[in-house]
Amino acid sequence: MFPVKEIDLHATEIYPGTQSVARAIALLKAFSDAQPEWSLNELAQATGLNKTTAFRLLSALEAERLVMRNPLSGGYRLGVELIAIGGTAMRSNPLRAMSRPSLVTLAEQSGEAATLEMLVENYVLVLDEIASSNPMGMTQDVGNRLPLHATATGKVLLASRPDAEIDRLLSDPLEPLTEQTIIDRARLKAELARVRQEGIAIAVGELEPWFTAVAAPIMDRERQVIAAISVGGPSLRLTADRLPTIAAMVQMSARQISRQLGYWPG
Amino acid sequence: MFPVKEIDLHATEIYPGTQSVARAIALLKAFSDAQPEWSLNELAQATGLNKTTAFRLLSALEAERLVMRNPLSGGYRLGVELIAIGGTAMRSNPLRAMSRPSLVTLAEQSGEAATLEMLVENYVLVLDEIASSNPMGMTQDVGNRLPLHATATGKVLLASRPDAEIDRLLSDPLEPLTEQTIIDRARLKAELARVRQEGIAIAVGELEPWFTAVAAPIMDRERQVIAAISVGGPSLRLTADRLPTIAAMVQMSARQISRQLGYWPG
DNA sequence: ATCGTTGTTTCATATTGTGAAATATAATAT
DNA sequence: ATATTATATTTCACAATATGAAACAACGAT
Incomplete structure (x- = not known):
C-alpha cells in the first residue's frame, strides 16, 4: 500500500566550525517533560560536555532567554524565548x-x-x-x-x-x-x-x-x-x-x- | 498602586567564548510571523553577519532541525524541532x-x-x-x-x-x-x-x-x-x-x- | 550570450572556544 | 560550631575552532 524508501534521515554529518552551536543545541534537547529542570552537573554529564563548557554555553543561552534558572535551586529550565520562537515555528x-x-x-x-x-x-x-x-x-x-x-x-x-x-x-x-x-x-x-x-x-x-x-x-x-x-x-x-x-x-x-x-x- | 523598580533587563553582557552561539540565536530570532521565510543574504544582512558565517551557522541549525529549507525557493524557515522544544518550554x-x-x-x-x-x-x-x-x-x-x-x-x-x-x-x-x-x-x-x-x-x-x-x-x-x-x-x-x-x-x-x-x- | 544575484566551497589566519585547575558557594553531616 | 561533600563559578594558557575574504558554482533575468 505505501512505499518504504531508504533515505538518510540521520544526516548528522558534522559541518566544520559548528561545534559550539551543536553543543548548545544538545543542551536544549536534553530538557523534557519528564525532566524539565537540570543542574549544571547533570546537564554536563547527560550531554558529555565539560562542566565549564556547559556552564559557558548555558550562560549564553540564558542571556538570550532560551534558558532560565530556578532562583531557589539554581537549576536550569527552558526559557520563555523558546515559547515565542516555538510559536512562530508552529504558525509558520x-x-x-x-x-x-x-x-x-x-x-x-x-x-x-x-x-x-x-x-x-x-x-x-x-x-x-x-x-x-x-x-x-x-x-x-x-x-x-x-x-x-x-x-x-x-x-x-x-x-x-x-x-x-x-x-x-x-x-x-x-x-x-x-x-x-x-x-x-x-x-x-x-x-x-x-x-x-x-x-x-x-x-x-x-x-x-x-x-x-x-x-x-x-x-x-x-x-x-x-x-x-x-x-x-x-x-x-x-x-x-x-x-x-x-x-x-x-x-x-x-x-x-x-x-x-x-x-x-x- | 504598583512599584516601578530599576532593574537591568537588558542584561546583554557578553560572556566570553559564546560568540557563535549568540549569533546562531540571533538568526533564530530573526524569524517572525510577518517574515517566516528568509534567504541567506537577507538573514546575513538582518543580523549583520558575514554571509559565510550565516551559512555555516544555519547549516548547523538545519542539521539539528531547528531550521528547515523550502525545497522550492531554498529559503530558510524555522524547523520542527523548535515546535517540540517550544512545547516543552511551555508545558514546563x-x-x-x-x-x-x-x-x-x-x-x-x-x-x-x-x-x-x-x-x-x-x-x-x-x-x-x-x-x-x-x-x-x-x-x-x-x-x-x-x-x-x-x-x-x-x-x-x-x-x-x-x-x-x-x-x-x-x-x-x-x-x-x-x-x-x-x-x-x-x-x-x-x-x-x-x-x-x-x-x-x-x-x-x-x-x-x-x-x-x-x-x-x-x-x-x-x-x-x-x-x-x-x-x-x-x-x-x-x-x-x-x-x-x-x-x-x-x-x-x-x-x-x-x-x-x-x-x-x- | 552576458550580466547580476544567490548559494556554496576553500583555505590561511587568529580570534574564539576550550577544559584543567583553582576558587567560591551552598548543602549536609559530624 | 566545624568539617565534609557537592555543587557552581572564575581564571587562564593553549590551540582547536570559528572566521571571512575570495573564488567558484548555479541559477534567472535581460
Missing part, C-alpha cells in the same frame, strides 16, 4: 497551514479530535490539533512528543521506514503505557506489516486506557510518507463498529492533503 | 503551571477568554490562554507575540517599567492597528500613569476592532511586576457596564496568583 509551518482545512473538515465529519503529526528524532510530534466538537476532547497538546509504538500515527510513520531504521527508532524495551500497549517487538512488527498493506493504523487503549485513535499517512510528490493524520477520542465513543467509517474518513482526508502536496496516486 | 513553565488554576476560574467566572502574558524583548508574549466558555472565543495564540501599546496586558507591563525603559520598548512611531489604537506617545504615557495608579488596564478595540480586554499585574515576592493576566472577548459582550465587574474579577485573580508567588500586599 507550511505543512500545518496546508493541512489545516482538511483537518477541520475531518474533525467536523467525525465529531472527534483530529491531529497532524510527524516523525521527529524518535518521537511523534503533534503539529496540529483540532479539538472535538463533542464534549471531553483530548487535552491540547500541539508541540507534544508522543511515543512511536503506542500511537496510531506512530505506527503509520514507523511502517513507512525500512526495517533497520525501525529498530533504531524504537526504544528497547518498548515501554508499556497501558495494559494494551504493544511491548512485544515481533507483534509490533507484524502489526506494522499490516499497516503498510492497509494504509491505516489503529490504536485502542495503547497510549491511554480510555483513548482510541485511527491514523493514515500523508505523502509528498516523491511518494514519501512525511506525516500522518489521525482522529481520536474516548474508546466509549469510538466503538468497533464506527471504526471502519472513521478509517475511511481519515484516509480520504489524508489523500486530499497528499494531493495538495503533489502526490499523485497510481 | 513554572509561572504558567502556577497560574493556571486561577486562570481557569477566571475564565469560568467571566465567561470570557483569560490569558497570562509577560514581557519578552519588546513584545507581550502569550504564555497561556483559557478559551471562553461562550461561543466565538479568541483565536488560540499561546506563544504569540503582541504589541505592547495596543494590548491591555502590554499597558500593565509597560506601566511597571521606568520611563526611560518605556521609551526604549515602544516602537517609533506607534503602529496603528485599528482606529482606536493609541498612537500618540503623550496620550499613551498619560494612560500608563493612570494604569499605574489604578492597577488595571483596559483596551477597547485597540488591537482588533471587535476586541476588548481588561488586564491586571502579577507581582512576585520582591514586588516586581513579572506578568499580567487578562480577560478578553468581543466588545459586543464586554460592554462598558460590565467592565467594572470584570476588572474586579481580574484583579482578584491577579492578587491570588501574586500571593502564591510570595507577594504580600501592604
Whole structure:
C-alpha cells in the first residue's frame, strides 16, 4: 500500500566550525517533560560536555532567554524565548497551514479530535490539533512528543521506514503505557506489516486506557510518507463498529492533503 | 498602586567564548510571523553577519532541525524541532503551571477568554490562554507575540517599567492597528500613569476592532511586576457596564496568583 | 550570450572556544 | 560550631575552532 524508501534521515554529518552551536543545541534537547529542570552537573554529564563548557554555553543561552534558572535551586529550565520562537515555528509551518482545512473538515465529519503529526528524532510530534466538537476532547497538546509504538500515527510513520531504521527508532524495551500497549517487538512488527498493506493504523487503549485513535499517512510528490493524520477520542465513543467509517474518513482526508502536496496516486 | 523598580533587563553582557552561539540565536530570532521565510543574504544582512558565517551557522541549525529549507525557493524557515522544544518550554513553565488554576476560574467566572502574558524583548508574549466558555472565543495564540501599546496586558507591563525603559520598548512611531489604537506617545504615557495608579488596564478595540480586554499585574515576592493576566472577548459582550465587574474579577485573580508567588500586599 | 544575484566551497589566519585547575558557594553531616 | 561533600563559578594558557575574504558554482533575468 505505501512505499518504504531508504533515505538518510540521520544526516548528522558534522559541518566544520559548528561545534559550539551543536553543543548548545544538545543542551536544549536534553530538557523534557519528564525532566524539565537540570543542574549544571547533570546537564554536563547527560550531554558529555565539560562542566565549564556547559556552564559557558548555558550562560549564553540564558542571556538570550532560551534558558532560565530556578532562583531557589539554581537549576536550569527552558526559557520563555523558546515559547515565542516555538510559536512562530508552529504558525509558520507550511505543512500545518496546508493541512489545516482538511483537518477541520475531518474533525467536523467525525465529531472527534483530529491531529497532524510527524516523525521527529524518535518521537511523534503533534503539529496540529483540532479539538472535538463533542464534549471531553483530548487535552491540547500541539508541540507534544508522543511515543512511536503506542500511537496510531506512530505506527503509520514507523511502517513507512525500512526495517533497520525501525529498530533504531524504537526504544528497547518498548515501554508499556497501558495494559494494551504493544511491548512485544515481533507483534509490533507484524502489526506494522499490516499497516503498510492497509494504509491505516489503529490504536485502542495503547497510549491511554480510555483513548482510541485511527491514523493514515500523508505523502509528498516523491511518494514519501512525511506525516500522518489521525482522529481520536474516548474508546466509549469510538466503538468497533464506527471504526471502519472513521478509517475511511481519515484516509480520504489524508489523500486530499497528499494531493495538495503533489502526490499523485497510481 | 504598583512599584516601578530599576532593574537591568537588558542584561546583554557578553560572556566570553559564546560568540557563535549568540549569533546562531540571533538568526533564530530573526524569524517572525510577518517574515517566516528568509534567504541567506537577507538573514546575513538582518543580523549583520558575514554571509559565510550565516551559512555555516544555519547549516548547523538545519542539521539539528531547528531550521528547515523550502525545497522550492531554498529559503530558510524555522524547523520542527523548535515546535517540540517550544512545547516543552511551555508545558514546563513554572509561572504558567502556577497560574493556571486561577486562570481557569477566571475564565469560568467571566465567561470570557483569560490569558497570562509577560514581557519578552519588546513584545507581550502569550504564555497561556483559557478559551471562553461562550461561543466565538479568541483565536488560540499561546506563544504569540503582541504589541505592547495596543494590548491591555502590554499597558500593565509597560506601566511597571521606568520611563526611560518605556521609551526604549515602544516602537517609533506607534503602529496603528485599528482606529482606536493609541498612537500618540503623550496620550499613551498619560494612560500608563493612570494604569499605574489604578492597577488595571483596559483596551477597547485597540488591537482588533471587535476586541476588548481588561488586564491586571502579577507581582512576585520582591514586588516586581513579572506578568499580567487578562480577560478578553468581543466588545459586543464586554460592554462598558460590565467592565467594572470584570476588572474586579481580574484583579482578584491577579492578587491570588501574586500571593502564591510570595507577594504580600501592604 | 552576458550580466547580476544567490548559494556554496576553500583555505590561511587568529580570534574564539576550550577544559584543567583553582576558587567560591551552598548543602549536609559530624 | 566545624568539617565534609557537592555543587557552581572564575581564571587562564593553549590551540582547536570559528572566521571571512575570495573564488567558484548555479541559477534567472535581460
